[in-house]
Amino acid sequence: MSQDHDVLVFIASYNDEACLHALIREIQTQDPRYRVLVIDDGSETSLDPKMEDVLFVRLPDNCGLGVCTLVAFDHMLRHGYSAAVRVDADGQHPVVAIPRLLEPIWQKKAAIVAGVRTNRGEGTGAGNIVRNAARSYYAVLARLVTRGSAPKDVNTGFFAVSPRAAETLRDFELDRYPEPEMYILACRSGLSVQEIMVKQRPRQQGQSTLGVGGAFRAFLHFNFFLLNELMGGARR
Amino acid sequence: MNALHAVIAVLLASILVILIRRKLLHVDLSFPWFIAIVALAFVGSNEALVTQIADALDIAYAPMAIVFLTFLFVLSLIVTALIGLTRLRHRQLKTIRHVAAMELDLQERG
Numbered sequence: 001m002s003q004d005h006d007v008l009v010f011i012a013s014y015n016d017e018a019c020l021h022a023l024i025r026e027i028q029t030q031d032p033r034y035r036v037l038v039i040d041d042g043s044e045t046s047l048d049p050k051m052e053d054v055l056f057v058r059l060p061d062n063c064g065l066g067v068c069t070l071v072a073f074d075h076m077l078r079h080g081y082s083a084a085v086r087v088d089a090d091g092q093h094p095v096v097a098i099p100r101l102l103e104p105i106w107q108k109k110a111a112i113v114a115g116v117r118t119n120r121g122e123g124t125g126a127g128n129i130v131r132n133a134a135r136s137y138y139a140v141l142a143r144l145v146t147r148g149s150a151p152k153d154v155n156t157g158f159f160a161v162s163p164r165a166a167e168t169l170r171d172f173e174l175d176r177y178p179e180p181e182m183y184i185l186a187c188r189s190g191l192s193v194q195e196i197m198v199k200q201r202p203r204q205q206g207q208s209t210l211g212v213g214g215a216f217r218a219f220l221h222f223n224f225f226l227l228n229e230l231m232g233g234a235r236r
Numbered sequence: 237m238n239a240l241h242a243v244i245a246v247l248l249a250s251i252l253v254i255l256i257r258r259k260l261l262h263v264d265l266s267f268p269w270f271i272a273i274v275a276l277a278f279v280g281s282n283e284a285l286v287t288q289i290a291d292a293l294d295i296a297y298a299p300m301a302i303v304f305l306t307f308l309f310v311l312s313l314i315v316t317a318l319i320g321l322t323r324l325r326h327r328q329l330k331t332i333r334h335v336a337a338m339e340l341d342l343q344e345r346g
Binding site: 060063074079 | 326328329332333336337339340341343344
């Protein structure tokens with residue numbers, strides 16, 4: 001590993017090429033210690049960052065965010081990075097908040113820091129009401145099974161992890177939309193999880209990969225996961 | 237066993253052998269199918285056994301017992317296939333992670 005990079009900032013991307021270059025530049029100008037890793041999660045047309053000092057890997061199939069996260073954790077541990085940060089490829093995550101996200105890890109106060117979106121419930125219409133209800137359901141159950149130690153927003157994908165957290169979580173099978181499971185597993189594995197408040201930016205490109213079918217699948221997955229956890233533990 | 241039962245059983249077994257020979261079906265995964273064919277051929281050719289099963293399951297029309305057993309076999313075969321598929325998916329994801337790690341190692345070495 002190069003001496004001047006010790007934070008791995010990974011971007012899992014599926015058909016999100018349009019704002020990727022701007023996002024990478026934004027991360028790189030933020031701090032020279034940030035090493036960007038782009039994981040192309042089997043996009044229909046292969047991404048090509050064509051940028052120096054960017055690690056890039058293309059998965060042969062659309063494996064989901066869980067596998068992309070595990071690929072990043074594997075790389076982080078193999079090359080001794082001090083922390084890893086996940087940033088979404090659609091430009092919604094505020095890159096300027098990365099130092100705040102890392103602060104509790106540098107101070108050894110937390111193994112995982114989640115960026116809780118202060119504006120996550122904004123919007124109008126029936127779809128928004130359903131989304132907010134689902135988020136509340138996830139959050140309430142997550143806090144129940146972790147005795148209040150899970151973050152308030154367990155759906156946030158903007159987070160930082162320490163090597164210890166990555167070492168623990170890489171042994172679990174993380175699937176599509178892995179965030180709620182990841183926070184719950186971390187809390188139940190005895191890792192300290194903290195949260196910071198961030199303001200999510202408007203989506204720069206495309207639309208959420210979580211459609212109605214995906215949302216139902218994620219919901220079913222989450223409930224099976226909880227049941228499994230309560231019955232003795234997730235699959236490693 | 238009447239001739240028609242024997243022909244159907246041999247036909248199903250032949251299809252299975254062809255699938256294995258053409259590498260469309262792995263030998264390990266074909267095992268439950270062989271068991272199902274042999275079992276159905278045996279039950280189908282043994283009227284006394286069919287009647288016994290129908291009595292035990294309170295099935296009024298005895299031949300329906302074979303339909304019931306076939307349904308059970310198909311269900312267990314589907315579950316076996318899904319278990320095989322799930323195991324394969326886990327292996328595939330492990331391989332993908334391993335290959336990605338090697339690819340990124342090369343890039344780090346520059």
